[in-house]
Amino acid sequence: MNASGRGSAVYHQERPSFGAPSMIPSSRGLVSRLSTSQARMRVNAPTSPWLSELNQRFDEIVSLPKGWDGYSGVAVTFTCATFAANLLERLYVDSVPVPQLVPGSDGSVQIEWHVNGFDVELDVLAPYEVNAIRRNVTTDEVEELELQTDFTALTGWIAGLRMAESPLVRMRG
Amino acid sequence: MDRRAEDGRIPAGEDEGLSHLSVDPYDEPRIGGYDVIIRRISPDQHVVWDDNRQVRRVSSKAYTKSTGLAEGMSVDIEALIVTAGIDPKDFVTTPVYAGSVAFSGQSIRSLNLWIGYDSLPGNPYHGQVWTTEPKKKFTESQKSGLANAAAWYVEIPGVEIK
Numbered sequence: 001m002n003a004s005g006r007g008s009a010v011y012h013q014e015r016p017s018f019g020a021p022s023m024i025p026s027s028r029g030l031v032s033r034l035s036t037s038q039a040r041m042r043v044n045a046p047t048s049p050w051l052s053e054l055n056q057r058f059d060e061i062v063s064l065p066k067g068w069d070g071y072s073g074v075a076v077t078f079t080c081a082t083f084a085a086n087l088l089e090r091l092y093v094d095s096v097p098v099p100q101l102v103p104g105s106d107g108s109v110q111i112e113w114h115v116n117g118f119d120v121e122l123d124v125l126a127p128y129e130v131n132a133i134r135r136n137v138t139t140d141e142v143e144e145l146e147l148q149t150d151f152t153a154l155t156g157w158i159a160g161l162r163m164a165e166s167p168l169v170r171m172r173g
Numbered sequence: 174m175d176r177r178a179e180d181g182r183i184p185a186g187e188d189e190g191l192s193h194l195s196v197d198p199y200d201e202p203r204i205g206g207y208d209v210i211i212r213r214i215s216p217d218q219h220v221v222w223d224d225n226r227q228v229r230r231v232s233s234k235a236y237t238k239s240t241g242l243a244e245g246m247s248v249d250i251e252a253l254i255v256t257a258g259i260d261p262k263d264f265v266t267t268p269v270y271a272g273s274v275a276f277s278g279q280s281i282r283s284l285n286l287w288i289g290y291d292s293l294p295g296n297p298y299h300g301q302v303w304t305t306e307p308k309k310k311f312t313e314s315q316k317s318g319l320a321n322a323a324a325w326y327v328e329i330p331g332v333e334i335k
Contacts, residue, residue: 061218097224
């Protein structure tokens with residue numbers, strides 16, 4: 001969904017530079033418009049296929065109308081969306097499917113994968129405030145992490161989602 | 174000028190710009206263990222594809238509290254809607270159409286969560302589910318507990334609750 005026709009916020013991405021909280025705004029990249037102000041958000045060009053595929057979805061969740069959840073929910077904030085995009089850019093692993101994005105009523109966003117026998121959910125509450133869980137669907141074992149600055153642990157989780165590493169795929173191979 | 178409709182509700186959008194001060198988290202004794210607590214689910218935003226289970230299902234994000242000390246998880250208190258003479262299924266599907274799930278008061282409290290009234294402009298039947306310690310988020314077991322306790326109230330066809 002592209003909400004530009006409604007005059008609400010539009011989110012575009014170009015190569016997020018993960019880890020730089022001062023990146024908004026930068027002098028390059030594309031611009032997001034807010035209908036009621038001169039605000040602009042600029043991020044750099046995406047290089048990962050995930051972000052290319054999620055471009056429209058990011059656009060949608062930062063453009064949600066107030067009350068989208070039937071209560072008083074607000075759109076995903078630009079800061080959360082930008083941080084989530086940057087995180088995804090850093091975590092990208094070839095052959096791991098593109099994740100799904102679920103908005104929170106408070107402007108946060110959750111990144112989710114449910115593939116290869118695992119549920120991995122990264123709840124981006126704010127920049128540098130991420131609650132992460134990984135559930136083994138077979139054993140129901142759950143790991144939980146509260147992450148702020150070091151996201152290294154997630155790289156192993158994401159690598160474990162590679163479809164080529166699925167036991168089923170290995171058996172077929 | 175009174176902007177209320179015949180059913181007592183304030184039309185959507187009429188209250189934009191009015192501030193809403195959340196109540197402090199508390200546990201409302203008038204909400205009984207058998208009372209029905211409704212949580213709206215957006216069919217467009219809260220539903221994900223689960224490749225492991227090969228189903229479309231409600232995301233765990235639908236069972237989280239908002240950030241902020243006084244913020245919880247928004248719900249509708251069925252008994253208040255019924256007492257007002259309004260069809261609750263009609264009420265929770267307007268003005269934004271949503272599916273919804275229901276919990277009992279007891280099932281929520283058994284997860285060490287509080288339920289209280291928190292009237293909103295346009296929704297005097299609004300409540301919140303809070304953690305007993307405001308700074309804390311819902312734990313994974315509380316989120317999965319809510320998903321386990323939930324039953325469809327207004328079903329979204331083809332979507333599993335968990």
